[in-house]
Amino acid sequence: MQKLQTSDFDKISLTAFMVSLARRFTDIPYAKELAQLVELQRLIELSEPENQNKSVLLTARVEARYKAINQVMAQYQIAQVLELASGLLPRGLFISSDPNITFIETDLPAMIRCKQQLVQQLVGERPNLHFLSIDATSRPSQFLKSSEQLTPGQPVMILCEGLLTHLNVAEKQQVCANVREMLSSYGGVWITPDFIDTASLSQSLQDDPDLQKLLQTGSNLTGRSLVDNNFGTLEAARQFAYEQGFRVVEHSMLNVIDQLSCLEILGIDAEVVKKMLAAQSVFALTVDVA
């Protein structure tokens, strides 16, 4: 893979291209268009295993988490969204077609610049779709960069998928502190599938040897282990969230099994996917606002 970045976190950005490739095998709006632009413009040169390896369970998980977040979002009447570590996610592109929603995509500087250029090529500029460089772990918090776009006194929906899973405990705590601060001043909710446990991950690795290969590629790229950086059990993940000051409501990822287009596109055995999703949840986290 071509080397684009240097910092420790920037190495995680390379995995955004891997999950974007997985989303090509789904019906998620704009997913194919974004992945095609990345390939056409050779933004990143993927070596053979990174480009060709498809893990059916990675694709199913990536599609499920995207759709499960959307399903939970629909339960809230919140018109301003702050998405952390957006990578090549197409959600902002899709949701900002509603002019009543303010959508702020954030990521590390190089990644968010790249994303903004791709989005502009696809749909041009939109007054309600913004791009900010925010390191989600930074203390003091960089989240306040978004205050210009956000309406004070209105709640905010914070999203993130596939970031916490790469971070160590101290880094996760920093993200939690930044989110807590934000929710304490605006109100709202943090929706994320990133509180995952190693036990369910190990089960998926057994069920799909290609996932094992892809995760190994990911670890080689990032220098970080997905297995070591996640929680031993789901109970430990819950406990961690409580200790960081959040109330948690869990939504099973099984709720979106009927929406998964990749099952048919890739000919995936629904039972294996059901087993994986049964062990995974999207957390909706809130704080008590004084």
Ligand SMILES: C[S@@+](CC[C@H](N)C(=O)[O-])C[C@H]1O[C@@H](n2cnc3c(N)ncnc32)[C@H](O)[C@@H]1O
């Ligand atoms: C696995 S990718 C997921 C991207 C996207 N959320 C998705 O689901 O396709 C991880 C993302 O985290 C971003 N990232 C890594 N470290 C970060 C940090 N400290 N703050 C914000 N974003 C970060 C990377 O640039 C990359 O886009």
